[in-house]
Amino acid sequence: xxxxxxxxxEHTPLTKDVYRMVLSGDTSAMTMPGQFVEIxxxxxxxxxxxxxxxxxxxxxxxxxxxxxxxTDALSQMKEGESLDMLVGLGHGFDAGKSGDAPLLVGGGxxxxxxFNLARKLIxxxxxxxxxxxxxxxxxxxxxxxFEEIGARVLVTTVDGSVGVKGFVTDALPExxxxxxxxxxxxxxxxxxxxxxxxxxxFSLEERMGCGFGACMGCSIMTKEGSRRVCKDGPxxxxxxxxxxx
Amino acid sequence: MADLKVTLSGLExxxxxxxxxxxxxxxxxxxxxxxxxxxxxxxxxxxxxEPRFGNPTPRIAETPAGMINAVGMQNPGIDRxxxxxxxxxxKCFHKKVVANIGGFSVDExxxxxxxxxxxxxxxxxxxxxxxPNVHNGCMSFGTDxxxxxxxxxxxxxxxxxxxxxxxxxxxTDIVPLAVAAAEAGADGIxxxxxxxxxxxxxxxxxxxxxxxxxxxxxxAILPVxxxxxxxxxxxxxxxxxxxxxxxxxRDVVEMMLAGATAVEVGAANLVDPxxxxxxxxxxPSVMEQYGISxxxxxxxxxx
Numbered sequence: 001x002x003x004x005x006x007x008x009x010e011h012t013p014l015t016k017d018v019y020r021m022v023l024s025g026d027t028s029a030m031t032m033p034g035q036f037v038e039i040x041x042x043x044x045x046x047x048x049x050x051x052x053x054x055x056x057x058x059x060x061x062x063x064x065x066x067x068x069x070x071t072d073a074l075s076q077m078k079e080g081e082s083l084d085m086l087v088g089l090g091h092g093f094d095a096g097k098s099g100d101a102p103l104l105v106g107g108g109x110x111x112x113x114x115f116n117l118a119r120k121l122i123x124x125x126x127x128x129x130x131x132x133x134x135x136x137x138x139x140x141x142x143x144x145x146f147e148e149i150g151a152r153v154l155v156t157t158v159d160g161s162v163g164v165k166g167f168v169t170d171a172l173p174e175x176x177x178x179x180x181x182x183x184x185x186x187x188x189x190x191x192x193x194x195x196x197x198x199x200x201x202f203s204l205e206e207r208m209g210c211g212f213g214a215c216m217g218c219s220i221m222t223k224e225g226s227r228r229v230c231k232d233g234p235x236x237x238x239x240x241x242x243x244x245x
Numbered sequence: 246m247a248d249l250k251v252t253l254s255g256l257e258x259x260x261x262x263x264x265x266x267x268x269x270x271x272x273x274x275x276x277x278x279x280x281x282x283x284x285x286x287x288x289x290x291x292x293x294x295e296p297r298f299g300n301p302t303p304r305i306a307e308t309p310a311g312m313i314n315a316v317g318m319q320n321p322g323i324d325r326x327x328x329x330x331x332x333x334x335x336k337c338f339h340k341k342v343v344a345n346i347g348g349f350s351v352d353e354x355x356x357x358x359x360x361x362x363x364x365x366x367x368x369x370x371x372x373x374x375x376x377p378n379v380h381n382g383c384m385s386f387g388t389d390x391x392x393x394x395x396x397x398x399x400x401x402x403x404x405x406x407x408x409x410x411x412x413x414x415x416x417t418d419i420v421p422l423a424v425a426a427a428e429a430g431a432d433g434i435x436x437x438x439x440x441x442x443x444x445x446x447x448x449x450x451x452x453x454x455x456x457x458x459x460x461x462x463x464x465a466i467l468p469v470x471x472x473x474x475x476x477x478x479x480x481x482x483x484x485x486x487x488x489x490x491x492x493x494x495r496d497v498v499e500m501m502l503a504g505a506t507a508v509e510v511g512a513a514n515l516v517d518p519x520x521x522x523x524x525x526x527x528x529p530s531v532m533e534q535y536g537i538s539x540x541x542x543x544x545x546x547x548x
Contacts, residue, residue: 001277001278001518003517003518003519040516044307045307045308045309045310045311045312045463045464045512045516046305046307046312046515046516047516070307086518206302206303207302207303207304207305207306207453208305209304209305209312209314209515210268210514210515210516210518212274212518213270213274214268214269214270214274214275214514214515214518215267215268215305215314215316215515216267216270216290216299216304216316216319217302217304217305217314217316218302218304218305219298219299219302219304219316219319220302221298226298226319231274
């Protein structure tokens with residue numbers, strides 16, 4: 001984890017309430033896909049945890065949805081302005097476990113943390129299939145970007161306006177080696193049931209205090225005891241999670 | 246040269262900065278970030294006799310200039326703290342630590358303190374009779390002078406270490422509680438714990454926190470904490486560890502002027518993990534600015 005000041009070099013809306021922000025600064029604390037940052041916003045006491053969509057030596061790309069006053073304030077920030085962030089938080093996806101044909105499943109604003117993972121898997125020669133689930137056509141983002149880096153992309157919409165009608169589990173391919181996912185808990189639960197027998201890792205969301213393991217605000221109970229979503233996760237082996245199904 | 250040294254019941258601290266219980270774990274997350282030996286001490290995560298998972302999530306809500314937590318004293322239990330956490334801490338922290346102990350009955354407090362009494366790393370025991378996040382325990386002791394008296398006497402009977410009683414601000418008058426602790430033999434008073442608060446989510450129209458209410462902390466509560474430390478300083482002749490909303494060297498000086506011998510820094514650690522080193526770095530220049538050569542000289546200076 002590192003604290004630093006990052007400059008906004010791009011900030012654009014992807015849908016009516018989802019934004020993409022590219023920041024430049026020290027990215028050396030980023031060690032794996034699926035990690036997150038904590039952003040300090042003027043006028044707000046707690047930092048905002050936002051998952052990292054992509055990163056390289058000099059930039060970090062975040063995609064976030066406006067869900068409250070903090071993310072609304074974030075959406076007002078302009079290119080050229082800077083943000084105080086804690087970077088390189090949490091335990092992310094282990095790309096080494098993917099097997100030959102990994103499946104990546106993202107639901108809504110759970111899509112972004114899969115992007116850097118897809119990039120790394122494709123660079124490692126894996127045959128990557130991505131399922132992106134949304135409610136309707138005007139909520140879709142990043143399908144083209146995943147295609148451009150070489151992933152096979154399947155889109156699902158609940159209303160059937162684009163792609164497969166239904167949920168992500170309605171588009172599951174017959175064969176895949178491992179599953180990585182991020183999205184709302186009902187989606188993860190359905191995917192867990194549908195992907196039994198396959199290995200996989202799921203990224204969870206929880207209200208956080210600190211984001212670096214100190215306050216125990218985001219603890220969950222797992223089969224291996226209590227774990228902090230911010231520090232031991234947000235990505236967990238799906239088999240250690242308690243599903244109650 | 247600014248003199249930052251203070252003494253709590255014979256325990257000499259290089260400086261008065263103590264990260265508060267529940268915001269610093271058992272220390273080692275922060276030891277990865279900076280040398281925590283620069284701190285005066287730190288108060289470890291509130292520990293109970295049995296392991297506790299705590300409350301369901303969400304446990305955290307934000308407020309203007311503060312936050313609410315309803316963690317509910319999640320901890321691995323006193324035996325694992327002694328067998329695992331303290332040995333691990335010993336590798337990165339070479340000073341005496343403050344043992345924050347919670348409980349649900351007088352016997353439980355006493356048993357927990359008896360078990361930690363033999364630990365050389367523990368410099369003093371901070372008895373938490375004021376956690377607002379657990380039912381049937383803790384704060385119910387802390388808001389009743391008889392409860393405080395019973396817990397204090399029971400704990401004093403089983404340990405030779407200095408016992409500081411951590412008081413709840415969720416009372417009409419803090420003074421009788423501090424007096425009850427003092428008369429029961431407490432070596433010092435620690436205050437304030439969090440204020441009971443809540444937030445409601447406008448989208449769900451329900452409380453943000455699963456437990457509905459939680460402990461309110463952060464910069465917003467500094468004036469309440471200062472007022473109570475000031476009142477307790479006038480009422481009892483015991484050293485006070487003052488806390489509540491401290492996030493800068495100026496806040497430290499203000500709290501000491503109110504009557505605190507040392508201070509705890511809580512929520513600030515969660516927003517800026519380097520909050521304590523930053524406060525320590527700015528203390529000498531703030532002291533110089535206000536003509537203070539030794540922090541000991543300003544304790545209770547506002548009276």
